[in-house]
Structure formats: C-alpha cells, structure tokens
Amino acid sequence: MGDRSRMEETLTIIKPDAVRAGHTGRIIAHLEDAGFTVQAIRRLRLTQAQAEAFYAVHRERPFFADLVAFMTSGPAVALALSRENAVARLRDTMGATDSTRAAPGTIRNLYGTDIQNNAIHGSDSPGNAAIERAFFFAGCDMVGPARIPR
C-alpha cells in the first residue's frame, strides 16, 4: 500500500479561547508543520442551535450547557484537513482533552488552559469526521490532495 491509499480527512475547530488569545495563525502553522493540508477554512461564530447540534452527542453530559456557552462565546475557525491517517495524527497533534494533562509540545499543551478551554477540537473517528466536515463545509469548498481526481 502506498501513502496515497492511507490519505484521510478530518475536521478541526480552533475554539473561541484560542481565537480570542490570538493563536489562530500559530495553530494553523502547527498543523501544517505536522503534515496536514488545509482543504478549507472558515471563521464563524456558532449560534446556540449550531453548537447544540454539533455537540449533540454530549447532550446528557453535565458539562453540556457550559460547553455550548463556551463554544458560542466568540468566533471560532473550522478547518477541513487531510493527510495520511489524519484522524489519529490530529489527535496526537492536539494532545489530551484536558489541557493540563496534554503532552508537552501538543497544541492543547501550548495553547489550552483546562479541560473546557482546550484550544482545539478534532474529530474522533473517520465517520464523525465526515459528519463534522459536512456540518461546516460543502464539497465544492474542499480542495486538497485527497480531492484531486486521478
């Protein structure tokens, strides 16, 4: 199997804490340095309904209301990304959900504060990546290696 056959896509959100702190450019550079191609990018402020829909899987969790308040607190930046094994590699690059436990040099270690204000979201599986990419982007927005017809 060549590298192309493992080309995969994922979705990330630079969260309002990191955008507010002026870390957007540094986080995008970190992702590119880690081998990700930016296929699409969009800056937006999520509405309450959008944040509730995006995180619907967490609806019953005790932190859900705080999470929605946080994610709607200011602009965020969504990016469609590709690279080999993109879902797993993005999770490595982000670090643990709790910023205080994230490995040194990971995005959450560098730019996150705690378990909620953790700078960045990443899809947790290829299936959810497809759902989350479709939430923010239309197919015609996406350009990148995995999309170039052969």
Ligand code: CMP
């Ligand atoms: P994320 O990977 O985007 O997925 C759900 C988000 O909920 C998580 O990052 C955190 O920002 C937030 N969150 C807040 N408290 C918790 C918690 N106790 N466990 C997991 N996620 C939490």
